[in-house]
Every structure is written in structure tokens, then in C-alpha cells.
Amino acid sequence: MSAASDKNAALLARAIEVCSSREQWSAFSESPSTKIHGEEAPGRGKAAFEAHLNKPFELDQPGSAGRLGGEISPYTMEPLGIDYPGVDPDAVCAAAVQAMRSWQAVDPDRRAMVCIEMLKSLEKRLFENAHATMHTAGQSFMMGFVGSGANALDRGMEAVAYAYKAMTDIPQSALWSRQLGPHRVAFEKRYHFVPRGIALVMCCATFPSWNAYPAIMANLITGNPVVLKPHPNGILPMAIAVRDMRAVLATNGFDPNLVTMAVDTPERPVAGRFLERADVAIIDFTGSQRFGSWLEKNVRDKLLYTETSGVNSIVIESTSNLDGMVDSIAHSLCLFSAQMCTSPQNIHLGGAAIETDQGSIGADDLSALLVERIDRKVETPGQAAGLCGALQSQASVDMLDGLSRRAPEIGGVLREWGGYAHPDFPNARTATPLVIGTDNSAQDVLRTEHFGPASFIIRHRNADEALHRAASTAHEHGAIATHAYSNRHDFLDRAEQAFVEAGASVTFNMTGPIPLNYAAAYSDLHVTGLNPAGNACLTDLSFVCDRFRIVQCRWPEASRAADLQDGT
């Protein structure tokens, strides 16, 4: 694979470059256009997905224990009918440790090349995987193709670049010499990069590939085998990826057990059996703040990287683009039914009236504008389907029902939620956004994450109170994406300072074609590690550096080469 290697080396070099420049770049295409992928690609992808249904999914990994799986499509509300091999942690971990031993001898360059081959192989399954993501996570096809596809692969590539940088920060060998009086003293040194052990990568239900690919890549390049534990309703997209990565490893002459999978069910969760093992050294967790915090408090002897969730806020002090602001916020409240870790929830209005390019606007009128814009965005079932997708979990329906019932005590419903009729899937579990108006008194509600399309428009006495509340919520309850709108320099400066102190990344005055939720690989840092929304950042040096350690071996120059007897 020499030509492929050259190409991959060029990709790696470019990825490292853009990690430093933070400019826009992608190695993958975001467009599902047949002009790029060929006329047959969409149909072939769909057929490949459908071929998985109602069949056992074959995954040739060691020590399988029975068959299980109970995924239900949020679009058809029918079981996918797929079962997967259950996991025997002893067998899988033994195989993973054995794979780690041989992988340890492979140099970082070669590891990176193989990892990039994996990403390119996954790219070939974007159509298939987009359908698999739809029917497990509830994403729309386009989000499954772009966000869970190209963008997730970019994040995998970004992790390859970072992990490679860390692994090549010092050479694998060196010569050290100095003159001591008349004597030259010289040592040859070899630096062994030692992996930590098995990495358990735990995925969330709604956007598994987005954090899984970077975690897998960060672990593999640094030498650690991965056991992927998908969410019980998000197995298929990860199973397709795992099987594919195993094939790439085997094709290139490496042990496929560097990547294995641990499928479980809600009734019989398997994560605990890995957490208690000494050979599991790393946990990469994406999921609820509740379990993430539990891990942070209870996992003692392992490296732990968490990305959980929080209460994302938008602060509105003023705007020089009322229409653009309202459009961006409305879009973000609808997008994938706000089931993203970057979805906004709390919209803090900085006073009874907001200065805009269209004059001063009262809080009621601004709320009405926002509701109208949401209405317009989900006006037709086709629009709603493309934007909102489906609800991954019944829990979001229950949440919406509950909040709706409690609305009178919180404030008042500004927009009632409701399902929309999906044009292709009449049984789909759908929702358009619930919007509740309130003042700042309903603290218990406002300082809790409500997973799904529920948001609050909160009136404050002034913009600084709004800012203070948004920042303290981020600091105490976590936030991954925060926004503020203002056309005042002084306010933006105060907002920047407040959110930096709160440990929450912030975007100002974002309007236009890119969703508020967008985080660009190589440029945007996802999660700060400074608030309860996670302890790690995808991806910075700190995400990769500790995944391996260095053991040094040194000896007097040339003494291991020619001078010694051959002992055999």
C-alpha cells in the first residue's frame, strides 16, 4: 500500500498543519451528491443498511456469549430485528491485550497510516451508516451523512494528528554525548512508548460516531486496544464501523482484536464488568452527566475522559441582525430536535426591550418572532423531517409532556410541542419544539438539562443579570456551546470574561448558513474540561498525551552493536 501510504502521509501532514493553523479543512466530503459518489451510491448504501435488518450481525470476535440486541427505529417504531454477539469480557480483554503486545512493536507512522486507512474505509460506508444512524439515533438522513459521517471522520483524523504529534514529540532513539575532561562519554538511548492498556469507549445514543471516532483513533495511535461499548439502541452504526475497522486491520496484517465491541442491553448492562478490570486502563465516556459524574467520582485507577452534557445558554443583549439572530436560534432549537450536546436550552433576554437593527423590540415581541420562525421552519412535514429528525428516546416525549404540564407554574407555554407527520415514516416518534416563557424564578427547571426540543425564554431585568445567570449555570451545571448577541463592545468583553471564568466556550453574534451547533474539527475545541459538561477536550494535546508513557533504555555508544559477543 505504498501509493496509499504516500497519500495518507500527505493527509496526516496536512491534518497536523491545520491543527496548528486552526483553519478550515476536511479530508472527507460533506455532500452526498451522486456527482461525487456515483449514481449508485445512495441506493447501494440504503440496500446495504436494509440487508442488516432482521438478521444476525456477524462479528467474528473472540469469546462471544450468546446473541442480543433490541434496537428500535425511532422512524418506524419497529425493532430492527438485528442481534449481535454478546461479549465475554474475559475473552475479549485477553485478545485485546494480546493484540496490544504486537501493536506495540509497530511504529507510530505505520499506526497512523493504518488508522487513516480505517477512516477512508469508513468513508466508503457513509450512505449505509447514515441510514443505520437514522434508524437508531433518529437523525435525519443528511445529519447522519454529514454530522455522523464526514464531520465525525474529520474528528477522527484530528485525533490521529494529535496522537501522532504526541507520539513523535521525542524521537524513538537518540545519541547523547558530552566531553568530560579528556573523555568523550556517549550513550545511545531508546525510548519505548508504552500503551496504558485496554480503552473502553462508551458511546451515546444520539451521536455515537462523533466522539467515538476520535477516541478510537487517539487510543489506537498511542497503542491501546479499544473495546467499543455502544448504547443499547445505537449498536448498528458502531457495529458496521467496528467490523470495517477490524477488516482494515486484518487486511494490513494486524491483529483485528485491536478493535472489539461489547454489546449490552438496558436490562443487563456490561460496562461495570469492564470498569472493574485491571487491564482496562482508559475510559472514554460520552453520555449523561449523571453517569459521567459517577465515573469521575468513582473511577480511581484508570484514565478517564468524559463528554457529557450541560445547560447551554444564549444571552441576548442586543443585535444588529435581528432577522439573522432569530433565524439561527430557531434553527438550532429545531435541529435534530435539540438532541445534541450543543443544542441551546436557555435563552436569556437582557431586559424588557432589546435594541436591534430594526429598532427596540419588547420581550413579548421577540419571543413571538422566535416562535413564528420555528413555526415557519417546521411548516411542512418535509421541512420538519429534514430539520428535526426523530426523537431517539421515549424519555424525550415524557420530558416534553411533563414540562408542558408544569408550564403554568414555570411561566407559560409560548409554543406547544407536538409531533409532526413524517412524510416517509408515518409512525415516526417526532416533535417540534416546546418553548416556555419564564422569569428567573424557576431555578430548579432552568438549571437542569431537558434532553430534547424544550427551551426557555427567560426575562431578566438587564443584560448583566442575564449574563451572570448564563455563566453561573454553565459553571455549575455544565455547558458545551454558549452564545451571546450584542452590538456593544463593552458587553461582549464582559461576556467573554464571564464565560472564560465560567470555563465555557462562547460564540458571539452568530448568524448565517452555519448552525449554532457547528464545531469545526481542527479549529473548534469541543468541551473545555472546566465545567461539569466533561473533563476532557476533543481534541487537544491533553486528550492524547497521557494515553501512553515512556520507558527509557540506554547504553554506552556502540556497546550493543559490534562490541558484544553473540550470546546465542
Add this chain to the structure above:
Amino acid sequence: MSAASDKNAALLARAIEVCSSREQWSAFSESPSTKIHGEEAPGRGKAAFEAHLNKPFELDQPGSAGRLGGEISPYTMEPLGIDYPGVDPDAVCAAAVQAMRSWQAVDPDRRAMVCIEMLKSLEKRLFENAHATMHTAGQSFMMGFVGSGANALDRGMEAVAYAYKAMTDIPQSALWSRQLGPHRVAFEKRYHFVPRGIALVMCCATFPSWNAYPAIMANLITGNPVVLKPHPNGILPMAIAVRDMRAVLATNGFDPNLVTMAVDTPERPVAGRFLERADVAIIDFTGSQRFGSWLEKNVRDKLLYTETSGVNSIVIESTSNLDGMVDSIAHSLCLFSAQMCTSPQNIHLGGAAIETDQGSIGADDLSALLVERIDRKVETPGQAAGLCGALQSQASVDMLDGLSRRAPEIGGVLREWGGYAHPDFPNARTATPLVIGTDNSAQDVLRTEHFGPASFIIRHRNADEALHRAASTAHEHGAIATHAYSNRHDFLDRAEQAFVEAGASVTFNMTGPIPLNYAAAYSDLHVTGLNPAGNACLTDLSFVCDRFRIVQCRWPEASRAADLQDGT
């Protein structure tokens, strides 16, 4: 300080370069020669040290609480008579947090320049600090000057380089743009490097500066204020350094409370009061494995970097330089009375007879050679004084007495320990090495660290048994410096593999003018983090990367510059 800045920038660039090449380099002189430092430097340094004695040490830091200090010189066995301000953790931490706020606004380049100024300022006190180190740690003057001086400063500079690398891995700002159909979308981004909080740097008694300087520098460059907690009998060298660093900070217009000191006594330890504080975010600990392990198990909410101790082994399979090997080992058993974390303790003989360049030699004869060489190295009081220094703690005397008494059950005394008469300090607490011969049965003794000049020559049936025992001891009980001697390729390869698996760095066939204990800044990695001798490595990327985190701020291009109204 523009000329100084240029010079410091060149030093930083060179330090970063050698961290990658791992070649020999130093920014400081190891020689106390008056040709370098001037005729008056030695006398002036001694006088400066003596001027501290029997006086209050003035340290103008916030919230001092009483005076304390009870250091005793291991050379005179008299109290130094110095008292220091006691610490009020509330006041010191409040001042440190305030200093952190202003320091956070200083860019990494400027921080690095100031840190290098500190190191250069400390260099000017090498003579003074060498005497202070002698009379607290018990080091010989030369070790105090070189090991605790130039070499420790080198390690500080190495940490500056690493921390600077980590802080500049991404730019402080970036422009991201992409074309979306007809639209160019562009964001300006600012990356805020946010410190974690106060760093408590806890020093050991015998070699405080060696880990303190790198920890201080790693923390300062990444934005974190340092509270230095010296060992109750190792205050003076650290107090001199702290006062000096505070002066450099103030002279350069920065808040001196970035570096403060927390002095305590064995009766009223103060570390716990910092450990329980939320504003203390980082612990850098050097000291006993017992307390280090306690910290590793109990410190939950802070970053923790430990360097403790272990049971260092030497494995002898064969040698092509019997004389050199015996000389190096004997030297290392004497050096600073084996009170270094790199001092060997267990010498494993790989069989009843060892092949050498002088023919096969029996275990008894090899042991006798080693004992003779030790005898010769400490033959005169002057030689012994220069090599062994003094015992920092009475605990080492008790340890030697205890082992000597138990020797018959362990095996037998090959060399009895005893004080030597120091030529300059007749009351000095001194020792020449105790050597005990044993077989592999005394596991409880051999798998425990005996801090001070005690070693064991252990007979094994064969070299692989010796290797296995040394490696498993390192793995289970920690090791920082391991050695093996062999002229067989196959054995060296097996040894390399065994020690890499044990997570213990190893040196092969080391002889000549450089002590076995030597670890070169920029080249040798000190502590692997893979065995109980510590969880960190001084210095690699992992030692610095997590000491800060990144909060991102982004906004549409140019929207914060010209387009906005001035809100004031």
C-alpha cells in the same frame, strides 16, 4: 530587559530544540571554578549562607502566622537557628488566586522570559544555596552545587521548554473560513489558556530543588501560582529560592504572590490544609512512596503528579569490564550515602559464577571485590566526605542499625556500616555503606526500600531468575533507575523487554566517569509513571499539558472590530 529577553528567547529556542534531539546541553555551569564565577564567589556564597544562621528569615508574603522552623544541620548536628514565617493558608491562597488573575493576561512568551530570568537569578546563588543544601539535606558541597544547582536549574529550563511548547501548540487566535455555495463564512477565534488553580509543590528532604524547579516552572508557565511546601528540615534552600523568585517577579512588574511558601513542622504539618481547599488544583509531590500512594488514592478533585521512590536493582549477568562495573556500582552505593531516588539497593547476581573480561568470577569473589572497592572509595575521611556527604535523617541510622542486627537472618553482613570522621565537621551524622549478602529468600526485606546506604548482593540460580526478580520488584514496588550488566545480546534484549514490561527504565553496562545515578535533563526521562515510584514523568508533554485548559471564543470575522457601535 530587551537584551535579556533576546538572550532568554535564544535559550528557550535551544531548550526546545534539545528536548527533541535529546542531546547534551546545559544553560548553566556545573563547575564551581573561580575562573567562571570569580575569585570572590565561593567566599561570598558561604558568607551569604552563614548570614542566614540564627536569624529570622524575612519573607514578605501575605498573612504570615507566627514564626517557626527547627532545621538541624546533618553536618554540625546543631540547629540552624533560623525561623520562618508560618503560613496562613487562607491569606496565601487568596493572594495566589489574585496573582493568578493578572498572570493569566500575560502571554506565554513573556511568562517564559520571566521564568528564565528566575532560573538565571537562582544561578547567581549557587554557592549560597549549595551550603544551604549541605546543611539541610546533608549533601556534599559539590553535589549541592552541581546536582541541586546547575542540574536542577537545567530541569527547570526543560520544564519551561515543555510547558511553553504545550502553551503554544495552538495559536492564541485564528481565522477560520469556508465557502458555502456563494457565501464566504468566516469566524475569528480567540483561544484562552486558563490555568487550573493553585499548585502545591511538596518537596523532599534530600534533593528538594531537583523536582521543585521543574514543577514550579511547569506551573508558572501554564498560569498557575505555586505554594511551595518544603520538608521541615529542608526549608532554607527553598526559602532562598522562593524569596529570589518573588524578587524577580516583582522587579519585572508581576505579582510576587505567584510564588509563596508554606513552612511547617513535623508536629504541625500544614499540607492537609491545602489539600482540602477547592482553589488548590494541582499537587506536585516528591517524597515517600507511602504518602505518595496515599495521595494517589485519596486526592480526587486535583491534578496529582508524584515522584516517590522504589527499590532500584542492578542485574549482573556478565561483564566485559569487571573493573569498571565494580567501580561504578561501588561509587553509586556511596554517593550521597545512597539517599537518592536513583540509588541502587538490590544487586542481583545471575549465577554462582559471572563471566567477565578477567575470566569467570565466583559470587563470593565478586562480592569481595565490590566491598574492597567501597572500602577504597571511603578510605580517607576526605574521600568519604566528598562522596558520601551526611545522613539527612536519623531514620537512616536507625535503618542501618536495624538491618545490621537482622543481617544473620537475612544472610550475612559483607560490609558493616559505620560513620566516618568528617574532616570539617566532627559531629556530622555520617555513614559508609552497609552491604548484606543474601539469597532470594528474604523477600520482605528485598522488596522494601531501605532509605540510606544499605544494599544487598543477592545470589540467584541463573541470570533469568535474577532478571525476573529485579523486574517484578520494580513493577510491584517501584523503581526509578535500574541497571543490567551483560555481554550477551540475547540477555540484554530479554532484559530490555522485561524492564519495559515492568515499566522501569534501564541502563546497560554503564561504567566510566558518569555516576549510575545521573539523569540528563532534556535527554533522560525521569520516572516512567508505570510503576509505584510515581505517576508522572519529569519531563514529558504529559507533565505539562493538563495544567491548563482552553476556553474558546469565536465571532463572525470583523464583527467585533469596526462594525459594532461603541457601547460606552
